[in-house]
Amino acid sequence: MSSESGAAPAEPEPAGGEAEVDEAAVRKAVIASAMGNCIEWFDFGVFSAGVMTAIIGEVFFPEDSAGSATLRSFALIAAAFLARPFGGLFFGPMGDKLGRKRVLATTIILMSGATFVIGILPSYAVIGIAAPLVLLAVRLIQGFSTGGEYGGAATMIAEYAPTNKRGFYGSFLELGTLVGYILGAGLVLLMTVVLGDDAMREWGWRIPFLVALPLGVVGLYVRTRIEDTPTFQKMEESGKKAASPLKETLRHWKRRILLLIGIVFLLNIADYTMLTFMPSYLIDYLDYDDTTSQLVTIGVEAVMILFIVPLGALSDRIGRKPLLITAAIGFFLLSWPAFALMQTGDTLGVLGGYAIIGGLLVLMLAVIGSTFPAIFPTNVRYGAFAIGYNISTSLFGGTTAVVVGSLISVTDSNYVPAFYLMLAAAVAFVPILKIPETARVPIDRVGNEDAPELEGSGAK
Structure with missing residues (x-):
């Protein structure tokens, strides 16, 4: 049997020792993991807040530079994604060789430290052309470390999660995404209201960027207080680690x-359209003010938080693929x-449209933390996930705001984001059908050659 095959979704026997799962240890691992995602998206929440994108573009670039301040900031967001595949290639296989814990302790401090540095960088008015160049270098470091973080x-x-609760616990990873974004965007909104535009x-x-460092220190502390995963330890003890992951x-x-x-591809187009591009879309193309734009975005994400964990738990019962298929069809049709x-200009219309995108996105966010790791075996899981995820994210995630914003300028059509989402949904539908359903498969059996054939995986 090829190593492309995995394990069947038939009722499994508990994986080694799984009946004795330490729930307290699982919860610690979930918190430690979700904190890194929270810090990553705290940065995005700060960087992509409508008022902040304009400020960053103005502070670090000359006034007569080409393009709007917002597009310049979006370009900096996209630049960070250029480094993500290299981070995945570097940290992912390292995590398969040295362990998950050691690598994650490194990535969280790199991410939070780089975000902190942005808050102390001199402006273009002070150091001239060096300002955008140094900012670009810092963003590349952020992207490199993030490339090793998510996988x-x-x-x-x-x-860490028991098989029958992997969807439930996995959903907390993206809960960290939403919480981090809300914290970042909410802090920017609060400071704008309190300080006023001039002081801001x-x-x-600078203040929101400085906050990232203490968050990272807390995250590092939590991560150093947990053991490496039982699955990795079991593989290490059995001598089954890949010589070259x-x-x-x-x-x-x-x-x-x-x-x-x-x-x-679909996940990133949806995620970065909503969380990075949409706040500025409401301001620049639908004539909403900064405060309303942020309130709408934060409000929709707060509602998403209410549903993400129940949906993750639902996937433990019905499988991950039904939710992913529903999301793909929904994005294509809706x-x-x-x-x-x-486009109606009515606040309820804007909220309704935003809610549709958010509702479809949360169907994906709820299950990706449990779906993606489970399509690879233990000895290459971290690296394979990090490489594939970050290549796609680099190509399509970080570029979403730039591509969509530029196409709107060229076509003069505010429907460009919808067409892009429809294209992504059409592309993603086929691989969603072909991946294995692993909802009831113990994580240490996934992808192993001695496991039964995957039903509906298309792998032979």
Whole structure:
């Protein structure tokens, strides 16, 4: 049997020792993992807040530079994603060789430290052309460390969680995404209201970036207080670690990586359209003010938080694929109506359109933390996940705001985001159908050659 095959979703026997799962240890691992995602998206919440994108573009670039201040900031967001595949290639296989815990302790401090540095950088008025160049370098460091963060955090939770609760616990990873974004965007909104526009542009914009460092220190402390995953320890004790995880990954798991890239294409277009592009979309194209834009975004995400964990738990009962298929079909059929509602200019219409996109997105967010790690075996899980996820994120996630914003400028059509989402949904539908359903498969049996054939995986 090829190593592309995995384990069947038939009723499994408990994986080694799973009946004796330490729930307290699982909860610690979930918190430690979700904190990194929270810090990553805290940065995005700060950076992509409508008022902040304009301020960053003005502070670090000359006034006569080409393009709007907002587009310049979006370009900086996209630049960070260039480094993510390299971070995945570096940290992912390292996590398969040295363990999840050690690598995640490194990535969280790199991420939070780089975000902190942005808050102390001199402006273009002080150091000239060096300002955007140094900012670009810091963003590349952020992207490099983030490339090793998400795959490891998802792997950590998936390998700690008991089989029958992997969807439930996995959903907390993306709960960290939403909480981090709300904290970042909410802090920017609060400071803008309290300080006023002038003070915010002069010095107040720095404070949200400075907050990232203490968050990272707390996250590092939590991560150093947990053991490596039982699944990794079991593999290490049995002597089944890959001698060269990167070589093993690229030799045997290219097909699964391609399937992952296709699904993450839709995930990223939806995620970064809503959380990065939409706040500025409401301001620049629908003529909403900064405060209303942020309140709408934060409000929709707060509602998403209420549903993400119950949906993760639901996937433990009905499987991950039904939720992913529903999301793909929904994005294909409902993206245009959602943006049509936003064009009405009515606040309820904007909220309704936003809610449609958010509702479809949360169907994916609820299950990706339990789905993606489970399509690879333990000895290459971190690396294969990190490589596939970050290649797709680099190509399609960080570029979403720039691509969509530029196409709107060229076509003069506010429906460009809808068409992009529909395209992504069409692309992702096929790989969603082809990945294995692993909802009831113990994580240490996934992808193993001695496991039964996957039903409906398309792998032979």
